[in-house]
Amino acid sequence: MSDRIVIVGAGQAAAQAVQTLRAENVAAPITMIGDEAYLPYQRPPLSKKFLAGELEAERLLIRPVEFYKEAAVEIRLGQKVVALDRKAKAVRLGSGEVIPYGKLLLATGSRVRRLGGPNAELPGVFYLRDIADVDAIRPHFKPGARLTVIGGGYVGLEVAAVAAKSGLEVTVLEIADRVLARVASPEISSFFEAEHKKAGVAIRTRCGAVSIEGKGKLEAVRAGDDRINADLLIVGIGILPNMELAADAGLACDNGILVDENARTSDPDILAAGDCTTHPNPLMNRRLRLESVQNAIDQAKAAAHAMAGRPRPYAEVPWFWSDQYDLKLQSAGLSEPGDARVLRGEMSARKFAVFHLRDGVVVAVECVNAAPEYMIGRQLIAKKARIAPERLADVNTPMKALI
Numbered sequence: 001m002s003d004r005i006v007i008v009g010a011g012q013a014a015a016q017a018v019q020t021l022r023a024e025n026v027a028a029p030i031t032m033i034g035d036e037a038y039l040p041y042q043r044p045p046l047s048k049k050f051l052a053g054e055l056e057a058e059r060l061l062i063r064p065v066e067f068y069k070e071a072a073v074e075i076r077l078g079q080k081v082v083a084l085d086r087k088a089k090a091v092r093l094g095s096g097e098v099i100p101y102g103k104l105l106l107a108t109g110s111r112v113r114r115l116g117g118p119n120a121e122l123p124g125v126f127y128l129r130d131i132a133d134v135d136a137i138r139p140h141f142k143p144g145a146r147l148t149v150i151g152g153g154y155v156g157l158e159v160a161a162v163a164a165k166s167g168l169e170v171t172v173l174e175i176a177d178r179v180l181a182r183v184a185s186p187e188i189s190s191f192f193e194a195e196h197k198k199a200g201v202a203i204r205t206r207c208g209a210v211s212i213e214g215k216g217k218l219e220a221v222r223a224g225d226d227r228i229n230a231d232l233l234i235v236g237i238g239i240l241p242n243m244e245l246a247a248d249a250g251l252a253c254d255n256g257i258l259v260d261e262n263a264r265t266s267d268p269d270i271l272a273a274g275d276c277t278t279h280p281n282p283l284m285n286r287r288l289r290l291e292s293v294q295n296a297i298d299q300a301k302a303a304a305h306a307m308a309g310r311p312r313p314y315a316e317v318p319w320f321w322s323d324q325y326d327l328k329l330q331s332a333g334l335s336e337p338g339d340a341r342v343l344r345g346e347m348s349a350r351k352f353a354v355f356h357l358r359d360g361v362v363v364a365v366e367c368v369n370a371a372p373e374y375m376i377g378r379q380l381i382a383k384k385a386r387i388a389p390e391r392l393a394d395v396n397t398p399m400k401a402l403i
């Protein structure tokens, strides 16, 4: 029987799992299998500095190659795991090779949701998930080029910001009644919408069904009655968890691979971490599927600790960030529609925070260029602090005094 730890996927969660396993003195051999050509790298810069051409690909790597050598990790890049045999405790690669495992970590991440319908695959239509996508987009990122972005979520708006700064003519199409509708409060949505408009980006919300027009290559995007001429289309309409390997092998899945607070799946020898999972969060009192670096890192740590036989349950306040223009948006916690919202600072000063209170308790915060509000806000959420809204709103009361 093999004692090998096999990691499927070579992304953010995989890199962290390797690091924590070795830091925990787990001596078992480790094999990490990834279908991309690269060592694990950070995706956030893909829609920010890397897209802007301000960062080299090597700078994206989470760890240099020497790290994996020292950790004695066998790395298989450019290879896809196509099947999981739980009875034989082995995975099969596309090449047919079979690799046995003692423990398996599924860190398969997620993939972009694609547009359906005619012309959806025309040249000129792009998605943004990996380095290869940016490499394909970059040559089209020329001043004066007409870019349409479908989807006003984080990725779509970050792309729009980089494109506007690079001199492209940008239109964002959003089906909801505001940008960032799924992930941010109305205050944050309207603030970012205004900032994009100031930068010359056209934003159309409630845009209705979109379709793509062109003969042999993209020519225009149709949104309702509008026809928008376009040289380039970038689609950012969300992701789907890569859970098929697990589901086909009979592991419990529901909008992600189901794991417990120690990243364990329904099979005791298989763990899962990152975008591909849903997990119970005791601080939020519910199951979550998160798409963030924080979640990938913290869940991978929990998986590694569980494999080391020293479980440390994952119970963190979720946090996230987005960079657009010179604005840093940082958010922590999760809000719900009925929560009260308290504004601290002036939106017009481009430095403010929106706190979310549920029954008087701080449950979430969204900050724009407001680091103290974010740092202390995270602690207030973890402590389930009850703070009077007037005190939260009063910029003359230092954040430190609220903790």
Ligand SMILES: Cc1cc2nc3c(=O)[nH]c(=O)nc-3n(C[C@H](O)[C@H](O)[C@H](O)COP(=O)(O)OP(=O)(O)OC[C@H]3O[C@@H](n4cnc5c(N)ncnc54)[C@H](O)[C@@H]3O)c2cc1C
Pocket: 008, 009, 010, 011, 012, 013, 014, 033, 034, 035, 036, 042, 043, 044, 045, 046, 047, 079, 080, 081, 082, 107, 108, 109, 110, 128, 129, 130, 155, 242, 245, 273, 274, 275, 276, 290, 291, 292, 293, 294, 296, 319, 320, 321, 322, 323
């Ligand atoms: C453009 C963009 C911007 C982002 N910005 C932010 C941000 O600002 N802040 C933030 O917190 N998060 C951001 N994210 C999200 C964050 O990058 C992800 O949540 C994180 O990478 C998830 O880590 P992971 O290890 O679960 O998956 P990934 O990092 O995606 O790694 C999974 C890897 O597994 C591979 N794989 C899948 N199936 C197989 C298989 N069968 N065999 C072999 N290999 C396989 C995949 O190809 C991939 O390389 C962004 C993501 C994108 C795409």
